[in-house]
Amino acid sequence: MSGHEFVAAFDDASGIDSHDDQTNIGEQTIAEMRQIMARYPEPRSALLPMLHLVQSVDGRISDAGVQICAELLGISTAQVNGVATFYTMYKRRPAGKHHVGVCTTTVCAVMGGDVLLDQMKEKLGIDEGETTPDGMFSLERLECNAACDFAPVMMVNWEFMDSMTPEKANALIDNLQAGREVHSTRGAHITSWAEAERVLAGFPDGLADEGPTAGPASLAGLQIAREKGWTAPVPPSPAAVDGGKPNER
Amino acid sequence: MSVDVLTPTLSDNWDQPDAWKIANYVARGGYEAARKAVGMDPDAIIGLVKDSGLRGRGGAGFPTGVKWSFIPQANPNPKYLVINCDESEPGTCKDVPMLMATPHTLVEGVIISSFAVRAHHAFIYVRGEVLHVIRRLQKAVADAYEAGYLGKGIFGTDYDLDVVVHAGAGAYICGEETALLDSLEGRRGQPRLRPPFPAVAGLYASPTVVNNAESIASVPAIVAKGAAWYKTMGTEKSAGSTLYSVSGHVKRPGQYEAPLGTTYRTLLDLAGGIRAGHQLKFFTPGGSSTPILTPDQLDVKLDYEGVAAAGSILGTKALQTFDETVSVVRTTLRWTEFYKHESCGKCTPCREGSWWLVQTLRNIEQGKGQEGDVEKMLDLCDNVSMKSFCTLADGFVANITSSIKYFREEFEAGYHTPAWELFPYEKSVYFPYERERITVSEGAGE
Numbered sequence: 001m002s003g004h005e006f007v008a009a010f011d012d013a014s015g016i017d018s019h020d021d022q023t024n025i026g027e028q029t030i031a032e033m034r035q036i037m038a039r040y041p042e043p044r045s046a047l048l049p050m051l052h053l054v055q056s057v058d059g060r061i062s063d064a065g066v067q068i069c070a071e072l073l074g075i076s077t078a079q080v081n082g083v084a085t086f087y088t089m090y091k092r093r094p095a096g097k098h099h100v101g102v103c104t105t106t107v108c109a110v111m112g113g114d115v116l117l118d119q120m121k122e123k124l125g126i127d128e129g130e131t132t133p134d135g136m137f138s139l140e141r142l143e144c145n146a147a148c149d150f151a152p153v154m155m156v157n158w159e160f161m162d163s164m165t166p167e168k169a170n171a172l173i174d175n176l177q178a179g180r181e182v183h184s185t186r187g188a189h190i191t192s193w194a195e196a197e198r199v200l201a202g203f204p205d206g207l208a209d210e211g212p213t214a215g216p217a218s219l220a221g222l223q224i225a226r227e228k229g230w231t232a233p234v235p236p237s238p239a240a241v242d243g244g245k246p247n248e249r
Numbered sequence: 250m251s252v253d254v255l256t257p258t259l260s261d262n263w264d265q266p267d268a269w270k271i272a273n274y275v276a277r278g279g280y281e282a283a284r285k286a287v288g289m290d291p292d293a294i295i296g297l298v299k300d301s302g303l304r305g306r307g308g309a310g311f312p313t314g315v316k317w318s319f320i321p322q323a324n325p326n327p328k329y330l331v332i333n334c335d336e337s338e339p340g341t342c343k344d345v346p347m348l349m350a351t352p353h354t355l356v357e358g359v360i361i362s363s364f365a366v367r368a369h370h371a372f373i374y375v376r377g378e379v380l381h382v383i384r385r386l387q388k389a390v391a392d393a394y395e396a397g398y399l400g401k402g403i404f405g406t407d408y409d410l411d412v413v414v415h416a417g418a419g420a421y422i423c424g425e426e427t428a429l430l431d432s433l434e435g436r437r438g439q440p441r442l443r444p445p446f447p448a449v450a451g452l453y454a455s456p457t458v459v460n461n462a463e464s465i466a467s468v469p470a471i472v473a474k475g476a477a478w479y480k481t482m483g484t485e486k487s488a489g490s491t492l493y494s495v496s497g498h499v500k501r502p503g504q505y506e507a508p509l510g511t512t513y514r515t516l517l518d519l520a521g522g523i524r525a526g527h528q529l530k531f532f533t534p535g536g537s538s539t540p541i542l543t544p545d546q547l548d549v550k551l552d553y554e555g556v557a558a559a560g561s562i563l564g565t566k567a568l569q570t571f572d573e574t575v576s577v578v579r580t581t582l583r584w585t586e587f588y589k590h591e592s593c594g595k596c597t598p599c600r601e602g603s604w605w606l607v608q609t610l611r612n613i614e615q616g617k618g619q620e621g622d623v624e625k626m627l628d629l630c631d632n633v634s635m636k637s638f639c640t641l642a643d644g645f646v647a648n649i650t651s652s653i654k655y656f657r658e659e660f661e662a663g664y665h666t667p668a669w670e671l672f673p674y675e676k677s678v679y680f681p682y683e684r685e686r687i688t689v690s691e692g693a694g695e
């Protein structure tokens with residue numbers, strides 16, 4: 001299927017009855033979708049990253065985005081919708097510039113996550129799953145985000161905000177609201193939810209080198225090992241490693 | 250030979266500045282094992298990994314080398330390697346810090362493992378909600394291509410290997426290996442009927458190895474230092490060094506890399522013990538899908554056999570730790586809510602069972618339970634366990650039945666008293682790393 005044919009189909013699609021048919025998807029995004037498809041032996045594997053790209057451009061899974069993915073992959077819109085509605089990271093309504101998550105799975109909940117979620121609802125004046133009227137923030141209750149040793153954990157645009165406290169959470173929102181530069185505790189400076197979605201689609205933003213190697217909890221054991229001089233055993237002798245040179249250390 | 254209490258192997262470079270950068274990884278001997286491996290006979294690598302005793306770190310503990318040997322090499326289809334970095338089991342938080350600190354250890358493991366199973370295409374499936382991990386993996390893969398460690402004719406051989414970093418989109422069930430494959434094919438992540446197993450018909454119905462990130466990251470050291478060396482750590486049937494993740498009411502939660510078979514008493518001691526003035530009530534040995542254990546079981550050897558003998562599962566070695574302020578009704582409800590939310594909906598016992606169990610547990614939490622609810626839950630669990638399509642359901646059943654086994658009176662108290670009256674929730678709140686601050690550059694932005 002050539003790009004030209006596709007555009008024609010999209011023009012027709014814009015006539016489809018839909019409550020929110022706005023889209024920013026144009027030729028460039030379509031070209032990027034084709035790039036994603038080219039990464040995989042079978043193009044349909046590209047669907048999840050393509051939907052991340054739709055969100056980065058349209059701020060949500062737009063009807064137009066669904067149509068385009070279906071066209072490009074040669075599958076039905078029902079199939080695309082089936083996928084889009086299965087995964088929690090895909091939003092049907094526009095997310096905020098900053099998407100704030102509070103982990104309330106058990107460890108975080110008990111350690112203070114439930115308190116933080118209530119506080120965020122009050123601070124932002126919205127409920128879970130909602131976006132502030134100015135489009136600045138959306139709020140979500142998260143399931144365990146693989147950072148339980150930093151509990152209670154919050155996320156902003158899928159960047160870690162580790163070891164939160166009520167004070168730190170309020171300061172975080174105030175700083176983002178004021179447009180000050182905020183850094184993830186284990187990541188880069190905060191960009192936006194839409195930019196994060198573009199990285200998830202497989203288009204790097206050049207920020208991999210920001211942030212630490214590891215957070216304090218990640219190093220808890222290693223620090224003790226260093227203090228005590230504990231190491232993994234040293235291989236007995238090079239000869240013991242069949243045919244290889246063992247690492248020095 | 251006596252082995253140290255902690256044996257940093259996977260985590261050994263995590264305290265190095267910019268350890269994630271390729272130059273720093275190479276400066277510490279990185280990619281030497283891959284260079285060596287691509288000069289070896291692939292079957293010899295499989296043999297070496299078998300001999301090392303390495304077992305899967307994704308939860309089930311299947312011997313890694315044996316899994317690789319199941320790939321039918323005579324099958325004319327391409328072979329694929331898929332790395333499972335979906336890490337979503339509550340409590341589990343080891344792969345994420347490892348991949349953030351040292352993504353090249355995984356990439357090097359991917360090279361060796363792909364070469365061993367004769368795959369020319371590998372996929373690293375990472376849960377989508379960990380942006381910085383994805384950035385670091387993308388960069389590591391790009392830099393490995395640039396260095397000639399990936400792509401056409403790697404390390405000057407005639408072996409080609411392409412690696413794709415693939416972000417998921419939020420679904421715990423995609424950690425289950427067959428659901429992961431459906432997700433990677435651009436579908437809803439729902440488990441597949443087995444057989445056929447992925448080794449025979451996995452990704453694109455071709456022979457596929459699915460391994461956890463920690464399993465594959467363990468391979469370079471085994472190739473560099475040998476199977477015998479690896480086996481000096483751990484126990485007879487559970488060899489090697491592993492990441493134990495300690496979380497909850499301890500003074501120093503975090504990652505502790507130690508030989509398999511270390512007891513929780515030892516780890517808890519290193520973690521500074523339970524927060525001041527409190528005592529251990531219960532813990533999970535390997536995430537929320539493994540039956541809980543109590544202080545009586547602190548001396549259980551945390552290896553596959555030891556934990557099984559204690560009636561639980563080593564799982565992901567995620568030691569979620571709770572002190573006496575915590576209501577077991579609350580923890581059980583919250584975990585069950587997780588499974589209800591994450592049930593893929595494919596089979597009735599899991600989808601409906603998790604829903605009913607949440608309703609019952611909510612009533613019990615609010616002190617509105619009915620006489621007989623505990624028996625009803627156990628009966629329901631009996632109708633779900635082993636009767637569901639995948640082990641997600643067995644996971645929540647294990648959590649509920651073990652919690653009732655040790656703390657039945659707390660559930661029965663829910664027939665008349667809310668859990669928060671018996672265990673005021675504010676008493677459980679604990680901020681172990683309270684003193685840190687978020688870094689804010691004043692004056693930046695507007």
Ligand SMILES: Cc1cc2nc3c(=O)[nH]c(=O)nc-3n(C[C@H](O)[C@H](O)[C@H](O)COP(=O)(O)O)c2cc1C
Binds near residue numbers: 640641
């Ligand atoms: C509900 C469910 C979730 C799972 N989540 C993960 C996961 O996040 N990461 C993982 O490596 N294995 C996970 N597994 C286990 C995988 O199915 C599979 O056994 C594992 O990836 C195999 O790798 P290993 O042999 O290296 O452990 C999960 C299993 C189930 C049933």
Ligand code: SF4
Binds near residue numbers: 439597599639640
């Ligand atoms: S047990 Fe649950 S998660 Fe697994 S297939 Fe059935 S419904 Fe899906």
Ligand code: FES
Binds near residue numbers: 104109
């Ligand atoms: S429970 Fe919150 S990160 Fe795991």
